[in-house]
Amino acid sequence: MSDYVVPVLLAGAALYALARRTDVYAALTDGAAAGLKTVGRIFPSLVALLTAVYMFRASGALDGLTALFAPALRLLGVPPETAGIMLVRPISGSAALAVAGEVMAAHGPDSNLGRTAAVMLGCSETTFYTVAVYFGAARIRRTRHAIPAALIADLTGFLAAAWTVKFFFPE
Amino acid sequence: MAMDAVWTILTVTAVIWGAAAGRMGAVSAAALEGAAAGVQLCLSLAGAVCLWSGVMELLRRCGLAEKLAMVLRPVLGRLLPEASADPDTLAALSGNVSANLLGLGNAATPLGMEAACAMAEGCGGRASDELVRLVVLNTASIQLLPTTAAALRTALGSAAPLDILPCVWIGSALSVAAGLLAARLLEGVWR
Numbered sequence: 001m002s003d004y005v006v007p008v009l010l011a012g013a014a015l016y017a018l019a020r021r022t023d024v025y026a027a028l029t030d031g032a033a034a035g036l037k038t039v040g041r042i043f044p045s046l047v048a049l050l051t052a053v054y055m056f057r058a059s060g061a062l063d064g065l066t067a068l069f070a071p072a073l074r075l076l077g078v079p080p081e082t083a084g085i086m087l088v089r090p091i092s093g094s095a096a097l098a099v100a101g102e103v104m105a106a107h108g109p110d111s112n113l114g115r116t117a118a119v120m121l122g123c124s125e126t127t128f129y130t131v132a133v134y135f136g137a138a139r140i141r142r143t144r145h146a147i148p149a150a151l152i153a154d155l156t157g158f159l160a161a162a163w164t165v166k167f168f169f170p171e
Numbered sequence: 172m173a174m175d176a177v178w179t180i181l182t183v184t185a186v187i188w189g190a191a192a193g194r195m196g197a198v199s200a201a202a203l204e205g206a207a208a209g210v211q212l213c214l215s216l217a218g219a220v221c222l223w224s225g226v227m228e229l230l231r232r233c234g235l236a237e238k239l240a241m242v243l244r245p246v247l248g249r250l251l252p253e254a255s256a257d258p259d260t261l262a263a264l265s266g267n268v269s270a271n272l273l274g275l276g277n278a279a280t281p282l283g284m285e286a287a288c289a290m291a292e293g294c295g296g297r298a299s300d301e302l303v304r305l306v307v308l309n310t311a312s313i314q315l316l317p318t319t320a321a322a323l324r325t326a327l328g329s330a331a332p333l334d335i336l337p338c339v340w341i342g343s344a345l346s347v348a349a350g351l352l353a354a355r356l357l358e359g360v361w362r
Contacts, residue, residue: 003331006333009226010226013226013230013233016233017230020233020234022229022232022233022234023232024229027225027228027229027231027232028226028228028229030225031221031224031225031227031228031229032222032224032225034224034228034277035217035220035221035225036217036221038220038224039213039216039217039221042213043210043213045174046212047206047209047213048178048206049178050208050212051202051203051206051209052177052182052185052205053205054201054202054204054205055186055198055201055202056181056182056184056185057201058185058189058197058201059185059189059194059198060189060192060194064188088177091174092177097212097319098212100320100323101323101326101327104323104324104327109323109324109329109332110329114329115334115335118320118321118323118324119320119338121319121323122312122314122317122335122338123312123317123342123343123346124311125310125312127310130306130309130310131306133284134306134309135306137284137287138284138287138288138290138298138302139296140291140294141297142297142298143298143303144297144303144357144361144362145303145354145358145360146298146303146306146307148353148357149307149350149351149357150311152349152350153307153310153311153346153350153351153353154311154346156346157311157342157343157345157346160341160345161338161342164341165335165338168337168338
């Protein structure tokens with residue numbers, strides 16, 4: 001079933017767009033150009049961050065950190081290996097990408113741990129960046145309960161990531 | 172800035188911990204391995220990110236974003252009644268949310284900022300309840316296709332990168348609901 005999602009989505013979008021007289025190919029290539037810009041923008045920070053993450057892991061500090069949070073996370077049904085993702089996700093999108101990529105590479109993207117890492121990325125945002133952009137544009141100094149509420153949303157997303165993966169992919 | 176602290180904490184901890192654990196050789200090798208891994212990850216991500224951005228741009232141009240915006244208007248009217256009373260702000264808001272749903276951050280942010288500026292007019296630098304709700308809506312990622320997460324899985328050799336779709340949808344929905352509920356509960360406390 002999931003084998004059909006990508007090919008049918010690609011062909012279906014093209015058919016639908018052509019029927020609506022959209023310039024299919026130009027839209028695809030313009031979008032791809034914007035995507036390349038995104039890749040270019042995260043390139044320097046991925047190199048810098050993976051350097052730091054690799055050093056952190058090689059020193060044994062990552063294992064120490066994971067062990068520190070493990071009891072609390074296990075109690076909540078969250079794999080302790082994802083602690084690093086949850087810590088950096090609200091601060092930096094590319095750091096979270098780097099850490100999640102490491103978890104997926106170490107345990108396999110199709111393991112439940114790898115899936116949980118991906119779902120965590122998919123249902124959270126770079127909260128502090130978003131808050132800074134919106135309130136900066138609107139010249140808001142008193143942000144009130146925005147950050148606590150947004151962090152509660154992120155935390156809920158992380159917990160739900162672990163639980164839904166367990167539910168949909170029983171081992 | 173936050174990232175200065177993150178990078179410094181990671182590297183300084185690595186040096187102290189590595190020295191204490193007698194693993195400096197590994198830490199030293201890891202620095203350059205990490206840099207190379209960053210390049211590799213970026214290159215293997217590029218194909219999927221470009222493809223998905225292209226498809227999402229296609230969906231936007233063929234009118235799907237507008238359709239989504241139409242569907243969203245009644246929801247936004249309930250969630251942000253004051254802001255939705257102004258037609259220009261409502262247009263920016265529905266554009267913002269539909270671009271978010273399509274995962275087009277580059278299109279979503281300017282529209283959201285436009286709406287936020289209109290909503291902040293005459294508030295004297297204090298975020299209104301509705302403005303906080305808009306920000307929470309934007310910090311809780313709601314996406315039809317989690318393209319970056321799927322691209323990362325593809326880059327690492329996943330057999331079915333999109334098999335996480337139901338998990339991401341349910342997770343995002345719960346996250347948005349919790350964020351909005353928290354905002355509702357806290358708005359009376361945090362004046």
